[in-house]
Amino acid sequence: MKEEKNTTSLRNKEESKKKFLRAVGQIITTKGFSGLKVNHIAAKAKLDKKLIYRYFGGLNQLLDEYVQQQDFWSNVKGNKVPETIDDGGKTFVTKMLTEQFDYVFQNKEFQKVLLWRLSEERPSLQKLAEEQEKSGEMLFEHIIAPHFGELTNLYRGIAAIIVAGLYYLNLSTEVNGTIFCGIDLTSETGRNQIKDAIKFMLEKTYNEAQITR
Amino acid sequence: MKEEKNTTSLRNKEESKKKFLRAVGQIITTKGFSGLKVNHIAAKAKLDKKLIYRYFGGLNQLLDEYVQQQDFWSNVKGNKVPETIDDGGKTFVTKMLTEQFDYVFQNKEFQKVLLWRLSEERPSLQKLAEEQEKSGEMLFEHIIAPHFGELTNLYRGIAAIIVAGLYYLNLSTEVNGTIFCGIDLTSETGRNQIKDAIKFMLEKTYNEAQITR
DNA sequence: TATATTTGTCACCTACTAGTGACCTTTTTA
DNA sequence: TAAAAAGGTCACTAGTAGGTGACAAATATA
Numbered sequence: 001m002k003e004e005k006n007t008t009s010l011r012n013k014e015e016s017k018k019k020f021l022r023a024v025g026q027i028i029t030t031k032g033f034s035g036l037k038v039n040h041i042a043a044k045a046k047l048d049k050k051l052i053y054r055y056f057g058g059l060n061q062l063l064d065e066y067v068q069q070q071d072f073w074s075n076v077k078g079n080k081v082p083e084t085i086d087d088g089g090k091t092f093v094t095k096m097l098t099e100q101f102d103y104v105f106q107n108k109e110f111q112k113v114l115l116w117r118l119s120e121e122r123p124s125l126q127k128l129a130e131e132q133e134k135s136g137e138m139l140f141e142h143i144i145a146p147h148f149g150e151l152t153n154l155y156r157g158i159a160a161i162i163v164a165g166l167y168y169l170n171l172s173t174e175v176n177g178t179i180f181c182g183i184d185l186t187s188e189t190g191r192n193q194i195k196d197a198i199k200f201m202l203e204k205t206y207n208e209a210q211i212t213r
Numbered sequence: 214m215k216e217e218k219n220t221t222s223l224r225n226k227e228e229s230k231k232k233f234l235r236a237v238g239q240i241i242t243t244k245g246f247s248g249l250k251v252n253h254i255a256a257k258a259k260l261d262k263k264l265i266y267r268y269f270g271g272l273n274q275l276l277d278e279y280v281q282q283q284d285f286w287s288n289v290k291g292n293k294v295p296e297t298i299d300d301g302g303k304t305f306v307t308k309m310l311t312e313q314f315d316y317v318f319q320n321k322e323f324q325k326v327l328l329w330r331l332s333e334e335r336p337s338l339q340k341l342a343e344e345q346e347k348s349g350e351m352l353f354e355h356i357i358a359p360h361f362g363e364l365t366n367l368y369r370g371i372a373a374i375i376v377a378g379l380y381y382l383n384l385s386t387e388v389n390g391t392i393f394c395g396i397d398l399t400s401e402t403g404r405n406q407i408k409d410a411i412k413f414m415l416e417k418t419y420n421e422a423q424i425t426r
Numbered sequence: 427t428a429t430a431t432t433t434g435t436c437a438c439c440t441a442c443t444a445g446t447g448a449c450c451t452t453t454t455t456a
Numbered sequence: 457t458a459a460a461a462a463g464g465t466c467a468c469t470a471g472t473a474g475g476t477g478a479c480a481a482a483t484a485t486a
Binding site (some may be wrong): 032034115117118119120121122125126128129130133136137140153154156157158159160161162163164165166167168169171172174175176177179180181182183193194196197198200201204205208 | 350374375388
């Protein structure tokens with residue numbers, strides 16, 4: 001039994017595992033999840049595919065480990081929730097969603113994982129969705145609900161459509177046409193149109209809360 | 214050369230072509246587009262795969278022909294545009310989008326084609342997207358623009374988010390979790406929450422047009 | 427009826443897939 | 457230093473993919 005890990009030598013299990021995980025990331029960004037074949041991954045990692053079975057137990061386990069080591073949400077949501085929120089999270093949520101719109105646009109790997117989640121049943125992907133839900137629920141419980149009261153359900157519906165909408169719009173940008181409702185989603189002006197719409201919707205939703213209170 | 218088609222006999226080219234096209238539809242609904250393999254399609258159609266190459270030229274052409282023969286949009290949009298629109302299309306668009314939300318939910322084949330369109334580059338799928346755009350553009354030009362004037366761009370943004378949102382929400386229903394922003398998209402109450410949000414957004418958007426005019 | 431054409435089936439090829447046993451090499455340990 | 461353990465490579469199996477040539481059966485045409 002070894003007591004310390006060897007990090008300098010050429011033969012290194014942990015380093016090799018990372019190579020496989022990196023290869024998965026590269027392939028998913030370039031070819032999509034349908035390109036995730038053992039032979040392909042091994043070739044990309046420049047290692048023998050046998051090691052995938054030895055280190056991870058198989059292709060499925062490797063993919064699951066890849067999904068679990070991802071940490072997209074912490075980069076987007078709740079990375080820096082301000083300590084004092086006095087407007088029911090209006091400025092925070094507006095900023096968060098418009099930034100997320102751009103984040104998803106430029107992060108191809110995240111896009112592919114989203115698409116993967118829509119396409120294939122996989123426990124690790126389901127877990128990812130649940131974690132996202134849990135992270136969002138914190139926001140609803142502590143910031144939205146206190147401010148919106150009975151209108152929280154309306155807020156949930158609006159938020160669901162906006163989040164789902166910005167996901168889909170960015171996914172549809174990549175293939176089979178970049179125009180959606182006459183808006184060019186790859187152009188600066190087009191993307192600003194979407195951001196303006198997000199701001200408008202949130203504005204009106206927060207106004208509604210003011211009126212009802 | 215034959216002058217009349219044989220429709221009664223067991224050996225019939227046109228009937229066989231239809232069998233293949235039907236098989237494609239069945240497979241895409243059950244297994245998704247990744248299940249569209251020649252052997253699988255032929256088995257489903259209960260015919261030899263050789264005929265796919267003879268009648269369509271290959272798998273790709275068969276799939277293209279399948280996509281082109283689909284006519285999802287006419288069932289949804291513009292199927293019965295009222296002759297007189299006096300409210301800038303408010304009731305019409307609201308009805309159309311909430312109905313489309315349910316239509317996409319129950320039509321698994323349509324869902325799979327949407328997902329296919331996000332996943333694979335394919336001329337026939339791109340053409341489908343363009344036709345959808347063209348159909349929507351009619352609405353914007355003749356009904357929305359006259360009523361919204363300079364606010365038409367805002368309307369486009371709102372519409373894009375709503376349409377994209379209802380697509381994504383229905384796609385996410387199928388795999389890896391049915392809860393989105395705390396809303397159960399398979400429950401009656403959850404789906405009504407989304408519909409209420411759609412109505413609210415359109416309401417506010419049309420109000421905005423009133424104020425500015 | 428004899429011939430040509432079309433419809434359909436089967437066997438086979440090549441390429442690629444996931445997965446594994448045998449083996450060699452490097453590193454660690456006794 | 458000798459033995460054991462771990463890291464890594466290669467060759468092979470079995471299954472499945474797309475695609476095609478040869479052939480049989482049914483239908484149309486002369």
